[in-house]
Amino acid sequence: MLLRLAGDGRLRLVDGPPRMCSRASAWSPTSIRTPYGHQHVVIRNESSGVWVVPGDVMYLYANIEGVGGDGRYVPIGLAMGSQENCMLALDELMRVTGGETSRILPGHERLLWDRHPSGRYADGLHMAEVCLRPGEASRLPPGNVPRTGGGDPG
Numbered sequence: 001m002l003l004r005l006a007g008d009g010r011l012r013l014v015d016g017p018p019r020m021c022s023r024a025s026a027w028s029p030t031s032i033r034t035p036y037g038h039q040h041v042v043i044r045n046e047s048s049g050v051w052v053v054p055g056d057v058m059y060l061y062a063n064i065e066g067v068g069g070d071g072r073y074v075p076i077g078l079a080m081g082s083q084e085n086c087m088l089a090l091d092e093l094m095r096v097t098g099g100e101t102s103r104i105l106p107g108h109e110r111l112l113w114d115r116h117p118s119g120r121y122a123d124g125l126h127m128a129e130v131c132l133r134p135g136e137a138s139r140l141p142p143g144n145v146p147r148t149g150g151g152d153p154g
Contacts, residue, residue, distance in 0.1 A: 040089070042096055048131040052096055052104045057089040059108040064090050065101055105130060 005011035041053040058064055059076065066072040075086035097103040102115045112118070112128040119140035120126045129140055 040093065045131060047134050050097055050103060051130065052093055054089075054093055054104055054106055057086060057093070058104070058106050060106060061101055061104075061109055061111055063106075064093060064104065 002011060040055045040057065043051040043053070045051060057076065063074045063076060067074060073087050073090050075083045075090065093104055094101075105112060112130075113126060116128040116130050117138065117140060118126065118128040121141045127140065129138060132138065
């Protein structure tokens, strides 16, 4: 399948940090001390700083903040080749965000809705609004009060 995708021009292999657009890049390890098979996306926003989409190196904030916020990493490791590789990747996420874990946006984390303004649409879709351009209006559902912190989004 990969050969077919490459032949169709739909697959591009990268080695190193490619530029995806003017403010986003992907971090892809190349040295022996970096995690096997890991890539995360770093978005540099002029108005609100750095944001990271971590890929599958972490699913929940507990992976990087520790259970109950104790600060000890809880590495997933299986998809990264080893626990050590996963911990190296988590260190890189902390370095890129200056230790601000809410700037990391794990795709499986329901706490995104608590840490960022969020709301639920009539069809049940729940959305967290991570950042807006200066002057941009909220896209949260009409009549929904943007909120941060605590509470069950459900």
